[in-house]
Amino acid sequence: MAVLRVLFLPVLVALLLLAGPGRAAADDASRSYRGNAASPGCSNKFQLVKVKNWVNGSEGTTLVGLSAAFGASLPATVNEARKAFSVLTDPLDCCSNVTTKLTNSIAIATRGGCPFTAKAENAQAAGAAGLLVINDSEELYAMVCNENDTSINVTIPVLMIPQSAGKNLKDLLDQGARVELQLYSPIRPVVELSAGFLLIMAVGTIVCSSLWSEFVACEQVDEHYNQITRQEGPNSGTNHRQEKEIFEISAKGAAVFIVVASVFLLLLFYLMSSWVTWVLIVFFCIGGIEGMHSCLVTIFSRIFKEWGQKTVEVPFLGEILTLSVGILPFCTVFAILWVVYRRSSFAWIGQDILGICLMITVLQMARLPNIRVASALLSAAFVYDIFWVFISPLIFHESVMIAVASGDSSGEAIPMLLRIPRFFDPWGGYDMIGFGDIIFPGLLVAFSYRFDRAGKKGILNGYFLWLTVGYAVGLFLTYLALFLMDGHGQPALLYLVPCTLGLIVVLGWIRGELPDLWNYGRRSENLVEQV
Numbered sequence: 001m002a003v004l005r006v007l008f009l010p011v012l013v014a015l016l017l018l019a020g021p022g023r024a025a026a027d028d029a030s031r032s033y034r035g036n037a038a039s040p041g042c043s044n045k046f047q048l049v050k051v052k053n054w055v056n057g058s059e060g061t062t063l064v065g066l067s068a069a070f071g072a073s074l075p076a077t078v079n080e081a082r083k084a085f086s087v088l089t090d091p092l093d094c095c096s097n098v099t100t101k102l103t104n105s106i107a108i109a110t111r112g113g114c115p116f117t118a119k120a121e122n123a124q125a126a127g128a129a130g131l132l133v134i135n136d137s138e139e140l141y142a143m144v145c146n147e148n149d150t151s152i153n154v155t156i157p158v159l160m161i162p163q164s165a166g167k168n169l170k171d172l173l174d175q176g177a178r179v180e181l182q183l184y185s186p187i188r189p190v191v192e193l194s195a196g197f198l199l200i201m202a203v204g205t206i207v208c209s210s211l212w213s214e215f216v217a218c219e220q221v222d223e224h225y226n227q228i229t230r231q232e233g234p235n236s237g238t239n240h241r242q243e244k245e246i247f248e249i250s251a252k253g254a255a256v257f258i259v260v261a262s263v264f265l266l267l268l269f270y271l272m273s274s275w276v277t278w279v280l281i282v283f284f285c286i287g288g289i290e291g292m293h294s295c296l297v298t299i300f301s302r303i304f305k306e307w308g309q310k311t312v313e314v315p316f317l318g319e320i321l322t323l324s325v326g327i328l329p330f331c332t333v334f335a336i337l338w339v340v341y342r343r344s345s346f347a348w349i350g351q352d353i354l355g356i357c358l359m360i361t362v363l364q365m366a367r368l369p370n371i372r373v374a375s376a377l378l379s380a381a382f383v384y385d386i387f388w389v390f391i392s393p394l395i396f397h398e399s400v401m402i403a404v405a406s407g408d409s410s411g412e413a414i415p416m417l418l419r420i421p422r423f424f425d426p427w428g429g430y431d432m433i434g435f436g437d438i439i440f441p442g443l444l445v446a447f448s449y450r451f452d453r454a455g456k457k458g459i460l461n462g463y464f465l466w467l468t469v470g471y472a473v474g475l476f477l478t479y480l481a482l483f484l485m486d487g488h489g490q491p492a493l494l495y496l497v498p499c500t501l502g503l504i505v506v507l508g509w510i511r512g513e514l515p516d517l518w519n520y521g522r523r524s525e526n527l528v529e530q531v
Helices: 002-018 116-125 163-174 193-216 251-271 274-303 322-340 347-365 371-396 400-406 436-454 464-484 493-511 514-519
Strands: 048-055 063-067 083-088 106-110 130-134 158-161 179-184 311-314 318-321 417-421 430-434
Touching (some): 048 158, 083 163, 116 130, 130 163, 130 179, 158 163, 193 274, 193 417, 193 436, 193 464, 322 347, 371 436, 371 493, 371 514, 436 464, 436 493, 464 493, 493 514
Parallel strands (some): 106 130, 130 158
Antiparallel strands (some): 048 179, 083 179
């Protein structure tokens, strides 16, 4: 494991650079649409639409579309929706009088160059029961009214589907297949339990990381953090008497870190491809193996103390715990199986386990010395997250952070986040949170616990409990904003930093302890190994 621990350092950097895209956001591609109603006649709220289809009597894959700002609304359940045969319009763009008989059928047309309202009116005049427009790209654009449309007379439902799905339908109809369609728009639940489970996982990871050294690894928390250096400690999974590596983050390092993160993010934005994503997947697996190995060895050594004493000589690596040698293959196989089944419906479980173990290990290795450094790091991360999520679209025409987190066009996504399926959402998808949205505030929460222990503070008059509650509230506000913004990506640190850093600063000021928090550990600053 000594080799893995050396390799883990660049993995740590890569994870922290990429993690933190306020991707508590919905990952449905169908949520990517643009446009607003331009006139009072276009007052419909845009809705995602499910398109069930049957080809020659056999049910096909359900498609997803987007309704227009005009026309009839669709039923919310499949039982209320009626089947209708689909027919290609002639002309295909439906921009002039339609010669095809469309009575009680769903007309299928290509985008063309005329207003969407004109297409709908032409299809309706030919007797169509609905209009399905095939877009010329995979992105769904909102179909709005033209500024010159003063009176809209469309009473049929109108929707758009992506190019690939529409091309398949068009090809089937060209080949003479009988295609039946059923259109409906399920309503999303107001409260989705998966967001609550994700909040519990994120808060639990931070609490576990903060308490790990004292209650799991059986290490006494040093009451004078300014004297912490590389210490001898219980074996964490490598050599029997390996020194525990603790890296203190400096204020200068925090500033450099954010600059490097921004440059790296831009490189990924312009160079994103399947091989780049695979490199990051490999980094994630290496870090996950190291994290899981470290956690399991520590836990088993805690439960079965005699296992933590048996060693074996390994060529090139020297004396290593027998337990460590036995657990490493299990962790490696676990990560490999996750890679093999990463696109399966249950792959999120393996990804979350690897991610949580990785973050616990990271929060054991990296530490904040005081609030001065915490303010530099979290304030920079706060600006970084907001800029690359909200402001970058004004410069790069799309959100750089969300584009990178979404992965490349092959469907491969960067795994540096926790995710959980929306179990009760008819539209499916996942709720997510980036590693950075846990690690950055987690460093501050872990510091608050060490500060409380050093000052022998109780639960209520300390800072750890209140920062943990503040983090949970910040995450709740993130999902509330996500709901109010109709699922558009949110920079989670926009809410988490004020609820953690802001909280400890206010509490410290009220209690008269802000100078102690600000200058904690500065007397021997040069004695601590820095990153």
